[in-house]
Amino acid sequence: MGIEDTKHNCNAKKKPLFIRFLTYSADYCSIYLAKYAIFFIIILDTVLYNFTVYNSIKKSYMKYSEFCKNLCVINEPIRHFYNGLTIERDFANSTETASSHIDLSFPITTVLGRQIHVDPNFFGATIEIVNKNDNTRSLISMDHLQINPEMSAITEESLTSVQNNLKEFKLILLQFRAEMPPGISTENATQWEIDIEQYYHKKFTSDIINVYVLSETFLTSEVVRSGLTLVPFLAIGFVIMCVFSSITMALAAGYVGQYNYHKITLAFFACVCPFMACGTALGFMFWCGFRFGSILCVTPFLVLAIGVDDSYLMVNSWQRYRTKYEEAHKNGKVSKVCAKTIFKDVLIDTAPSITITTLTNILAFGIGALTPTPEIQLFSIGNTLAIIVDYTYTWIFYGTILYYVGKQEIDQLNLNSYTSKEVCNKESESTPKNNIHKTSFSTCKANLNQFLNNCLDWYIKMLTNTTVALSVIVLLAVYWYISLNATFHIKAELKPQKLFLTSSNAVKILDIRNEFVAPFYSFVFVFVNSPGNMSNVNQIARINNLVNDFEDASSVVSKHYTKYWYRDYELFVQSIQETNKEDLEEINEFDLTNENSSRHPVSVYQENSIIELKQFLSWPEFSFWNGFIDYDELNNTIQINRFFFTTATNGYQLRDWSFRSQNLERWRAIADKYNDLNVTVYEDDAKFLDLIPTLIPQTLQSAACTLICMFLVCIAFIGDPTTVLVATFSITSTCIGVFGILALWGEDLDPIVMSAAIMSIGFAVDVPAHITYHYFGTDEGGSKVSVPEKLKHCLLSIGFPVLEAGISTNVCVLSLLYVDLHIATVFVKIMVLVVTIGLIHGLIIIPVLFYLISLIPSFSTESQNDFTIKDIALTKSPNHAI
Numbered sequence: 062m063g064i065e066d067t068k069h070n071c072n073a074k075k076k077p078l079f080i081r082f083l084t085y086s087a088d089y090c091s092i093y094l095a096k097y098a099i100f101f102i103i104i105l106d107t108v109l110y111n112f113t114v115y116n117s118i119k120k121s122y123m124k125y126s127e128f129c130k131n132l133c134v135i136n137e138p139i140r141h142f143y144n145g146l147t148i149e150r151d152f153a154n155s156t157e158t159a160s161s162h163i164d165l166s167f168p169i170t171t172v173l174g175r176q177i178h179v180d181p182n183f184f185g186a187t188i189e190i191v192n193k194n195d196n197t198r199s200l201i202s203m204d205h206l207q208i209n210p211e212m213s214a215i216t217e218e219s220l221t222s223v224q225n226n227l228k229e230f231k232l233i234l235l236q237f238r239a240e241m242p243p244g245i246s247t248e249n250a251t252q253w254e255i256d257i258e259q260y261y262h263k264k265f266t267s268d269i270i271n272v273y274v275l276s277e278t279f280l281t282s283e284v285v286r287s288g289l290t291l292v293p294f295l296a297i298g299f300v301i302m303c304v305f306s307s308i309t310m311a312l313a314a315g316y317v318g319q320y321n322y323h324k325i326t327l328a329f330f331a332c333v334c335p336f337m338a339c340g341t342a343l344g345f346m347f348w349c350g351f352r353f354g355s356i357l358c359v360t361p362f363l364v365l366a367i368g369v370d371d372s373y374l375m376v377n378s379w380q381r382y383r384t385k386y387e388e389a390h391k392n393g394k395v396s397k398v399c400a401k402t403i404f405k406d407v408l409i410d411t412a413p414s415i416t417i418t419t420l421t422n423i424l425a426f427g428i429g430a431l432t433p434t435p436e437i438q439l440f441s442i443g444n445t446l447a448i449i450v451d452y453t454y455t456w457i458f459y460g461t462i463l464y465y466v467g468k469q470e471i472d473q474l475n476l477n478s479y480t481s482k483e484v485c486n487k488e489s490e491s492t493p494k495n496n497i498h499k500t501s502f503s504t505c506k507a508n509l510n511q512f513l514n515n516c517l518d519w520y521i522k523m524l525t526n527t528t529v530a531l532s533v534i535v536l537l538a539v540y541w542y543i544s545l546n547a548t549f550h551i552k553a554e555l556k557p558q559k560l561f562l563t564s565s566n567a568v569k570i571l572d573i574r575n576e577f578v579a580p581f582y583s584f585v586f587v588f589v590n591s592p593g594n595m596s597n598v599n600q601i602a603r604i605n606n607l608v609n610d611f612e613d614a615s616s617v618v619s620k621h622y623t624k625y626w627y628r629d630y631e632l633f634v635q636s637i638q639e640t641n642k643e644d645l646e647e648i649n650e651f652d653l654t655n656e657n658s659s660r661h662p663v664s665v666y667q668e669n670s671i672i673e674l675k676q677f678l679s680w681p682e683f684s685f686w687n688g689f690i691d692y693d694e695l696n697n698t699i700q701i702n703r704f705f706f707t708t709a710t711n712g713y714q715l716r717d718w719s720f721r722s723q724n725l726e727r728w729r730a731i732a733d734k735y736n737d738l739n740v741t742v743y744e745d746d747a748k749f750l751d752l753i754p755t756l757i758p759q760t761l762q763s764a765a766c767t768l769i770c771m772f773l774v775c776i777a778f779i780g781d782p783t784t785v786l787v788a789t790f791s792i793t794s795t796c797i798g799v800f801g802i803l804a805l806w807g808e809d810l811d812p813i814v815m816s817a818a819i820m821s822i823g824f825a826v827d828v829p830a831h832i833t834y835h836y837f838g839t840d841e842g843g844s845k846v847s848v849p850e851k852l853k854h855c856l857l858s859i860g861f862p863v864l865e866a867g868i869s870t871n872v873c874v875l876s877l878l879y880v881d882l883h884i885a886t887v888f889v890k891i892m893v894l895v896v897t898i899g900l901i902h903g904l905i906i907i908p909v910l911f912y913l914i915s916l917i918p919s920f921s922t923e924s925q926n927d928f929t930i931k932d933i934a935l936t937k938s939p940n941h942a943i
Contacts, residue, residue, distance in 0.1 A: 078250055079745070080108075080257060081275040082235035083573050087268055098143040100270045101233050104261075105136055108237055112260075114253040118244030129239045131688030136235050138170070138179040145172040167203065167227040168622075175682045180622065181584070184577045185231025189223045200228060204581050232577040254278040262566055273570045283567040284560050288355020290880055295336075295361050298873045302332045302369060305869045310376060313861060317380050323466040327376055334459045335368030336361060338451035346443060354439045356816060359888050362874055363820060364447045366892070367422060370827060370866035371415045371455045377862040378407045379467055387474070397475045400468040407463075408456075414834045414859075417778045418827045419452045424770040425823025429816070432759050434752055440816045517856060521849050524908045527916070533909045541794065544801025551800070553756040554809035555718040555749055559883035575716045582622070583721065584709040585728055587611060591739035592701050601627070607738060608706060610731045615710035615724075625706040626686040633677045674699050721746070722753040756810050760818055767822045768793055775830065784837040787910050791829035791902040796822050798898045799891065806890060813884050817891040824895050828863055828903035835859045836911065848915045852908050863903060867896045 082104060086097060109129075113122035126133060145165050152163075164171035167188050168180040180186075186203040241250050258274045265272060306328035314320040339361045347353065386398045426448070429441030523529050561567045589607070593600045608625050615622075678687050691702045714720040725744055732740035744750065771792055775785045799821045808814055836855040846854070874892045877885040 078237070078239045078241060078254065079276065080237045080254060082108075082237075082261075083232060083273045083275065083570060083578075084235070084270050085232045085573070085577075087271055097270060098139075098146055100267065101139050101235065102143050104272065105139060105235060108235075108257060109133070112253060112257055114245055115249050116242065116244035117246065123242075123245070125237060125239065128242045128245070129237070131685070132238045134685040134688070135238060136182065137685060138177050138182045139233060139235065141172055141175070141177045142170050142179055142183075145170060148172065163225075165225050165227050166223075167230075170227075177682055178624070179227075181582065181624075182234050182236075183227075183230045183232075184234060184581060185229075186227060187229045188226040189228055190226065191223055198223065232573070234578060251278050255282070273566060273573065275567075275570045275574070280557070280560075280567055283565050285353070285355050287560065287562045287565060287882055288358045288884065290562060290882060291355075291358040291877065291885060294876050294880060294885075295358075297876045298362060298365065299332055299336065301876060302365060302869055302873050303329055305872055306331055306369065306373075306865075309865045309869070310373075313377065313865075314380060317384055319380055319383060319470065321470060323469065324376075327372070327463060327466060330459060330462050331369050331372035331376075332365065334372065334454050335365040335451050337458070338368065338454050339364050339447050341454075342446035342450045343443060346446060351439065351442070354436055356436055356440045356813070356884060357443045359440070359884065360443050360447050362877070362888065362892075363444060363824075364451050365873065366866070366870040366896075367418070367448060367824070367827070368451045368455060369869060370418075370862075371411075371452075372459055373862040373865050374411045374415060374831070374859075375407055375455075375459070375463055377859075378410045379403060379463060381858065382406045382410070383467070383471070398471050400464065400471040403467065403471070404460075404464050408460075413778050414831045415452070415455070417774055417830045417834065419448060420774045421767075421771045421826040421830065422448050422823035424774065425767045425819060425826075428763050428766045428770070429819040432763060433755065434759070434812055434815070436812050437816050437819070441819065444820065517853060521852050521856075521908070524852070524905065525849050525912045530909045530913050533905060534913070537794070537906060540798060543805075544797045547801040547804035548797065551757075551804040552809045553719060553753050553811075555722075555753055555811050556809070557718075557749070559811065559813070561882075563881050579715050580713045581711050582709045583711065583715050583724075584622075584707045585611075585615075585725075586705050586707055586743040587728070587732070588703065588705040588741045588743065589738050590703045590741060591737070592704060593738070595701050603735070604738065607731070607735050607740065608708070610734070611708045611728065614727050614731055615708050622711075623706065623708040624689070625708075626689045626704060629683055629686065630674070630677050633680070633683065634673055637673065637676075718746075718750060719753050722750040725750050726754070752812060756812070756815055760810065760815050763819050764796065764822055767819070768796075771822075771826055775833075779834055779837050781837050783914060784833050787907055787914070788829045788833040790910070791833075791907055792822075792825050794906065795825040795829070795895060795898045795902055799825070799894045802894055802898075803890060808887065808890070813887050817887050821891050821895040824892070825899055828867070828899040829907060831859050831863055832903040832907050836907075848912050852911065856904075860904070864900070867900045870896050 084101060084104065109126040110124050113124055115121075116123050142165065145163050149163050149165065162171075162173050167183065167186045168178055169176050170179050184204075187200055188203060189198055189200055191198055241247070254276045255278055258276060258279045261272045261274050307325050310324045310328045311320060314324045343357060343360065382403045383398070386395060386403060389395045390398050423445055426441040426445040430438050430445060432438060432441070524533075558568050558571050587607075589604065592604060595601055595604075604627070608623060612623055674692070677683050678690075689706065690704045693700045693702060710724060715724075721744075725742070725747060728742045728744075732742050768789065772785065772789045775788050776782075779785050779788070796818075800818060803814065803818075810818075832855060835858050836851055871893050874889050877889050
């Protein structure tokens, strides 16, 4: 059974307004004093009469008191208590006594004969009770009583055994609920909430009490404000990435003798292109009507990491092919080096691997966009569009810049080639010292090249050692065991405080609610939409059983925590019957004693019930029940169309939203047992609580679908089953490690972690896809190369840009650690984990797997055509590449 909005309330027609005030003394002491209470009345009257909202139908501004209807009395216990304090103070110096008229007790306060429940508004109460054994008095905390089972021996009678038993309380909760009447737009209602929040958080000052306002509008604005704190770090990340890219591209170009100032230009535009893509994609989203969500502030960081990776691959490929054609030109195989030819080879070399990673990222976020969680949908759609635009800009925008910058280099190279021999001869004749310096530089470069080649050969030799390879597999198995064990024990939880900056008022408000309210009075609305014939004693008994079942499920300490109109109505009718008993001697045989009336429900369809019900609802202490009942008068009888009641649960475990979610499911299960009554359940935070049970299934489904899609994409572009299986295994292993280490890191599975997890699945593809594609590419043309040579070619071709991209991404996102925000911390953890684990898999696990697979006779290729890295260089790429 799905949750029902408050519009299903008997008197509800429009979207509800709901604002809560949490007020407590500035010195955190008891507020059982008139000097505190007067502030509560001032707040109450200010909201009732001073804040207005525009009604377009009436062409006027309305006060809350004009549209709150029956809900105007929801804070009446506070005014009632204040009146009692005032009267008691006035009688303090008088010879008269107010003891017979005033009883400031908890949970029921009596003022001038009028009784009213104060427990929905007063929290942190301490009361005085009488010990029946020795007739002594003692103070007891109601909070302690509610959450400790051993205190259950204290009966409800004990709670009311002392007059004026309320000795102190710590917090007052004011609630303002209403349905927007016709003519009040959502925008105007939202502005009304904002005006109230702004006034009490920024303009209202007091040395006596602290006031915090909690509303959905306020929380939404705080989430957005917190998310926007990430924006300045986009500039920091951009600068870091530009500096890092400039340094690494310059070093790489200098190593192969291709450095010029345009390498800095390429590094700069490698960082500009992803930001342009984000601006285009997000702008298009907002133009199409999508709302802004703070989680979208993460998108530029993600796209920057992906986009820069693609640019690194293209620049590295250009340098490799330029080196190849330069050698061919020196050897006389080509007349000149052609920029178009190099660019064509760059596209052929990089397009498949870039397309694979782009498609898998699009699929990962595309699947995330299908989840029912709104924030994850928004995040996934934004990332999908940004990645598509970035892919387009990479080829059109960055590819154009790369071509024209490279063309200038090639033109200058061809121009110099005509006079290179003459220039060299003249330099050798006139400046022999220069030759010495050049020879020295060439020697150093050759020595460095030889050293790096030796290191690479040693590294590959280690990975292709059977003992080392098997040791790596053992460590991988341990890694899998630890990660899977942690993943299976991850807890689905929702902590709203994590959505805000720690300095936000929202965090303070939620902490106060968790300390004083949530563990002691978490209530639920239960709507009985088809109560049936309440003239039938059995029907009334069934409804009473429904209420009792909810109380049992909620572990209600005392009946007063349930607000059920019929109980008060029954007492009211009995009181009238007792009052009239002496005057109705002719029907004494029909009078009900207290004992019988407790066993037999009172019908609300009796002939005089219409008068009794109207009297009941008009009495001051019972008038608030008007907001609970919807009834009609038919043929001098009362027809109860529908009504609702509330009950509360308590316990420290209610601070955990996962437990509250379980509570909600229990309540719904009870409602399902009473289908004939058409019972629905409403909990204020239900739309968030409903997310918790779906987090784990949605994450598993999204992960499984994404991995299957990635497998299919790899098959389409790589084709070789063995290579595809290795790539898919590596991606899966990376994701398992990310999830497991996150769980070990203490992170619960919430919507933010789920969004980041979906992101990590797509991002985990990059390194394995690049490595496996280039490894597989060494077999093009039908050549069969030994595994060590294939690994060497693969690492020479792709190793440096992969490391460059991974390190730059980690350096960039680490700047977000300066933002004291959960979403930033989770994003940093996810990115660092997926990049680091991905690099380990790409540079260690994948080579080891390829080597071990080659030992299987049916997969062995070493006996076929003993090609070497030099043979590959003749047809594909040079051995000088980084």
